[in-house]
Amino acid sequence: MCAAVVAERTEAPPAALSSPPEPVVRVHGLNHYYGEGEARNQVLFGNSIEIPAGQLVVMTGPSGAGKTTLLTLIGALRSAHEGRIDVLGRELSRLSGGELVDVRRDIGFIFQMHNLFDALSAYENVKMAAQLVNGALPDMQQRCVGILERLGLGHRIEYKPRFLSGGERQRVAIGRALVNQPRLILADEPTAALDKDSTMNVINLLKQTTIDYGAAVMMVTHDHRIIDSADRLVHMVDGRIMSDVVLHDALRICEFLRPIELFKSLTPRQLTDVAEHMKKRHYPAGETIIREGEPGEEFFLVSDGEVEVIRADHEVARLGPGDFFGEVALISGEPRNATVVAEGEVDTYVLGKTDFQTALATSQSFRDQLYRVYFMRH
Amino acid sequence: MVRPGSVPLAWRNLVSNKSRLLRSAGGIGFAVLLMLMQLGFEQAFFESALVVIRGLDADIVLQSAHKYQFATRDPFPRAELDQARNVPGVASVRPLYADWFNFFWRSPADGKIFLVRAFGFDPDAPVFSFADVNAGRDKLKETNSVLVDRRARRFLGMDSGAAEAELNGVKVKIVGDFALGPDFQSDGTVVMSDRTFTSLLRGPAGNPSAVDVGVVKVRPGDDPAMVQQSLRKALPETIAVFTKPELIEFERNFQAAVSSAGPIFAMGTIVGFVVGMLISYQVTYTDLSDQLPQYATLKAMGYRTGYLLRVVFGQAAFNALAGWVPAMLLSILLYYLIGRLALLPLHMSAYVALVSLGLTLGMCLVSAALAVRRVITADPAEVF
Structure with missing residues (x-):
């Protein structure tokens, strides 16, 4: 229940705090415009997002929110005007036209329209993608047949698109996108034309690609059957990523928050609201998370690992998964009264000062609980 | 890729x-x-x-240097041919009389008169490689006898099987035929002896001492190009000396570029x-x-x-x-x-x-x- 509508405004973490594995997609400070001169219209506003391998990301938002534009920029189909996009370890703005084409070969594209060649059979349409990759001919043929069979089209391999149903055509297009086992798959409403069974077939296949070979899947959709299968939900409105939630993390946040005395009185909806604004942040061993005497800007919940709380050069506490810190300075407005250092590799969920205070204002009981905690610690 | x-x-x-x-x-x-x-x-x-040119039994062809195409009249003195005969490498030089504008044929079929192409040569000195023409050349020795083109346009009546016709108002005896066909300039062709040719023509055009074409054969083993050079030196500049392929090219160029x-x-x-x-x-x-x-x-x-x-x-x-x-x-x-x-x-x-x-x-x-x-x-x- 708590995880159903979990969202978070995302900002790129400082480089020094990034986790070691290179994300498949890294977008930072992305602005984009359409038109020129007086007709110039900004459609993306300072968006940042990182997508690691093995994640099925579902992007939602109203029409004109910028989802597809973001997808095309990540897919090296457009050039970003401002900001930085790294895809599969390559910064797109530094690449030549030919190199961008090479990047696109490593991406699987699934479009709302299947865009299959009417003149080619299902097998040949898939082969159009397969032949872009070096490899022996028998292997290529095997891959094409294999993916079509996995998509339930083994009996339609030699059929041309006009002899296939809408769902079958879209599955051929999906086969074309997946046949080279790309590390990144970009899909725009891929199941819009599919029935329930075909949709689940496709989603299971996409999900399987994230598991089997760690593909990252970015999918624009309004299909709730897919949303239920997503690892992460990104919601865009008016060119901005308004929320970005890893559903697994949201579940953990809720699990952590629920037993804490401070949050016990919150309704599931209020709990969700708090979780909605928390973002995950990784700290390497020995990294100082907050420093005594500095102004308080964030509230922390430990997800994994252990932190040491130091006051006046003495360790006063150790906190582990489910523990939280940093709330005192946010409530009192006073500087941090302790330093917190990561003992080992530590993952935290972080709530910004504004969001924390918004949550505070939302629930009278939550505010009372916090003040009680505050006075207990003093 | x-x-x-x-x-x-x-x-x-x-x-x-x-x-x-x-x-x-x-x-x-x-x-x-x-x-x-x-x-x-x-x-x-x-x-x-080009059919007629191709049908010439010639290695080298002489004609007036003023001619801009083969199918025009510009005769030159027959004496020039005698001069050509003395050039080393020349096996034979034979005169050909040709006219496209002065022979009027009355159709034996309907009596109408048409302009035809006419060629005349000495029956003892053949100039064409057309088998039918050469087969009938002895018959041409008889005055006012002609060979007609059985592939001429039908309205000329040359394929009617008639034994006689009228050419330039003179009765001529049809002694045989050959297959040549019309071109875009002529509807039909009549071949005759040089004597008949000149007798049927009146005025300057009928001057027997003037020929239209000199048909030159080169001795076996001699290089036509070398003989051509010698002929050019021996003959006045008013005479053009072509090898047969050159004349074909000359005619083709005229048709393509000038006409x-x-x-x-x-x-x-x-x-x-x-x-x-x-x-x-x-x-x-x-x-x-x-x-x-x-x-x-x-x-x-x-x-x-x-x-x-x-x-x-x-x-x-x-x-x-x-x-x-x-x-x-x-x-x-x-x-x-x-x-x-x-x-x-x-x-x-x-x-x-x-x-x-x-x-x-x-x-x-x-x-x-x-x-x-x-x-x-x-x-x-x-x-x-």
Whole structure:
């Protein structure tokens, strides 16, 4: 229940705090415009997002929110005007036209329209993608047949698109996108034309690609059957990523928050609201998370690992998964009264000062609980 | 990028839709047929003008240097031939009398009078390689006897089997026939002895001491080019000395570049080319427009512009062949029918076939080059 509508405004973490594995997609400070001169219209506003391998990301938002534009920029189909996009370890703005084409070969594209060649059979349409990759001919043929069979089209391999149903055509297009086992798959409403069974077939296949070979899947959709299968939900409105939630993390946040005395009185909806604004942040061993005497800007919940709380050069506490810190300075407005250092590799969920205070204002009981905690610690 | 076993996209695009293929092949084929007819007529026009020259039993041909084409009269003194006979390497020099504008033939069929082409030579010194002419040359020794062209236009009545006819108002005896055929200048031909020729002509044109053509044979083993050089030195500049291939080329150049026929047929061919280009452009443009999302998808997938160009131009080339092959077959049939009807040497030659193929490929590829911009500028982002 708590995880159903979990969202978070995302900002790129400082480089020094990034986790070691290179994300498949890294977008930072992305602005984009359409038109020129007086007709110039900004459609993306300072968006940042990182997508690691093995994640099925579902992007939602109203029409004109910028989802597809973001997808095309990540897919090296457009050039970003401002900001930085790294895809599969390559910064797109530094690449030549030919190199961008090479990047696109490593991406699987699934479009709302299947865009299959009417003149080619299902097998040949898939082969159009397969032949872009070096490899022996028998292997290529095997891959094409294999993916079509996995998509339930083994009996339609030699059929041309006009002899296939809408769902079958879209599955051929999906086969074309997946046949080279790309590390990144970009899909725009891929199941819009599919029935329930075909949709689940496709989603299971996409999900399987994230598991089997760690593909990252970015999918624009309004299909709730897919949303239920997503690892992460990104919601865009008016060119901005308004929320970005890893559903697994949201579940953990809720699990952590629920037993804490401070949050016990919150309704599931209020709990969700708090979780909605928390973002995950990784700290390497020995990294100082907050420093005594500095102004308080964030509230922390430990997800994994252990932190040491130091006051006046003495360790006063150790906190582990489910523990939280940093709330005192946010409530009192006073500087941090302790330093917190990561003992080992530590993952935290972080709530910004504004969001924390918004949550505070939302629930009278939550505010009372916090003040009680505050006075207990003093 | 493309390797063995790759999907033959251009070919598949061509043959997948049979009715579309039929339409495009029909449209392009129609334009090709236009070009083929023009090329065929041009070829027939030129060839018909060359038949007599080709039929000369000559290594070297002498004629007035002032002549701008073979089929004009500009006689030169017969004495020049005597001078030519003394040139080393010359085996024989024989006079040929020829006229295109002064022999009037009364048709034995209906009595109407027509202008015909006439040749005269000494029956003991043959100048043609036409077997029928040489077979009948002894009969030409009789005064006012002639051989007639059985392939002449029918209205001349030369194929009527008549034994007599009238030439320049004089009764002539038809002693045989040969197969030459008309050209664009003459409807029929009459061959006679040199004596008959000069007697039938009056005035200066009938001067027996003036000949129109000197037919030179070179001694076996001698180089015609060397003999030609010697003849040029020996003869005055008013006499042009051609090897037979040179004279054919001279005549062809006149027809192609000087006469109005060349530009007329060239213009006809150009019109066919332009019509074909427009049809081909429409075919290619429509096809590319229909498949623009597919091509944009290929670009998104990572296909380079070069591959797309190869597909589009490949398909244009296939379209060209799909139009050219049926047009060729149809033109062979039309050549045969028109050739029989018009009595012209209209037949498919390797030259016409290759030129028409080149033009067809050219028009399809040029139109593809104009239409392909649509694919090149297709924005793969737009397919999302």
